[in-house]
Amino acid sequence: MGKKISELLKKGDFKVNGSLWIEGDGQRFFGPGPVELLEYIDQTGSINQAAKKMGMSYKKAWELINNLNAMAAQPLVTTSTGGEKGGGSILSKEAKQMIAYHRQLRERFRIFLERETARLK
Amino acid sequence: MGKKISELLKKGDFKVNGSLWIEGDGQRFFGPGPVELLEYIDQTGSINQAAKKMGMSYKKAWELINNLNAMAAQPLVTTSTGGEKGGGSILSKEAKQMIAYHRQLRERFRIFLERETARLK
DNA sequence: GGCCGTTATATCTTTGTTTATATAACGCAA
DNA sequence: TTGCGTTATATAAACAAAGATATAACGGCC
Numbered sequence: 001m002g003k004k005i006s007e008l009l010k011k012g013d014f015k016v017n018g019s020l021w022i023e024g025d026g027q028r029f030f031g032p033g034p035v036e037l038l039e040y041i042d043q044t045g046s047i048n049q050a051a052k053k054m055g056m057s058y059k060k061a062w063e064l065i066n067n068l069n070a071m072a073a074q075p076l077v078t079t080s081t082g083g084e085k086g087g088g089s090i091l092s093k094e095a096k097q098m099i100a101y102h103r104q105l106r107e108r109f110r111i112f113l114e115r116e117t118a119r120l121k
Numbered sequence: 122m123g124k125k126i127s128e129l130l131k132k133g134d135f136k137v138n139g140s141l142w143i144e145g146d147g148q149r150f151f152g153p154g155p156v157e158l159l160e161y162i163d164q165t166g167s168i169n170q171a172a173k174k175m176g177m178s179y180k181k182a183w184e185l186i187n188n189l190n191a192m193a194a195q196p197l198v199t200t201s202t203g204g205e206k207g208g209g210s211i212l213s214k215e216a217k218q219m220i221a222y223h224r225q226l227r228e229r230f231r232i233f234l235e236r237e238t239a240r241l242k
Numbered sequence: 243g244g245c246c247g248t249t250a251t252a253t254c255t256t257t258g259t260t261t262a263t264a265t266a267a268c269g270c271a272a
Numbered sequence: 273t274t275g276c277g278t279t280a281t282a283t284a285a286a287c288a289a290a291g292a293t294a295t296a297a298c299g300g301c302c
Binding site for chain 2 (some may be wrong): 243257260262267268269271
Binding site (some may be wrong): 045046047048049058059062066079080082085086087088089 | 267
């Protein structure tokens with residue numbers, strides 16, 4: 001039967017971890033990063049502030065959003081410039097639904113990872 | 122209930138995909154890359170040839186192996202230089218066991234991903 | 243008109259990662 | 273002794289990713 005994994009590692013403690021995403025046409029569409037960004041945009045109403053909360057440059061955040069919109073049938077984020085607050089961004093109904101899907105996915109993944117970690121101990 | 126994911130994407134076809142690894146002390150220990158490399162080393166008896174099969178530079182392959190050995194309680198790969206074939210590398214019993222663990226893990230992960238993909242369709 | 247904060251974009255710089263190249267040591271065999 | 277293929281390592285070069293900076297446009301408000 002052999003040794004346990006904890007015996008194979010110098011530091012005995014370990015866990016199974018991973019990353020999950022939804023992909024269409026071979027390329028990633030919806031991963032952990034974009035989801036978190038969308039959630040912050042929903043909270044703040046601004047790509048700029050959401051990026052700051054994530055410690056991410058505005059440029060990168062904008063590129064993420066742009067990619068998402070390019071792959072989505074309907075835009076996930078609609079933006080506007082000017083006005084009282086200088087502009088802003090809001091999530092579409094579809095974006096909120098994607099977030100909900102991903103939340104469920106992540107929760108089941110978390111359970112899977114816990115179970116697999118326990119199985120190897 | 123909202124729309125299906127396939128309706129949210131321009132290209133209707135999609136799947137849930139991901140990556141899995143074993144980590145100790147917060148840092149990755151055993152992921153898909155190292156496993157594949159070890160398997161090739163087992164086949165060829167050489168880090169050099171294994172690296173070529175993976176389209177990876179020898180340097181990177183060696184660094185991967187070095188990291189693995191540094192985190193493992195017993196070395197996973199033992200190397201030798203000189204001799205009839207110029208030297209070579211062989212896997213320890215522990216390495217083969219890690220590969221076996223990871224294979225099982227991957228298989229259950231595959232099933233998980235298929236199930237999750239189906240659930241969203 | 244001038245101010246404000248935001249989106250959108252281009253350009254340049256910096257940083258980090260990967261790859262390429264070179265060199266030495268090893269031990270067996272011819 | 274020379275040749276061979278491998279491990280092991282350093283250094284330089286090439287490439288990619290990320291970050292910094294600057295600028296324009298927008299539209300409400302004072």
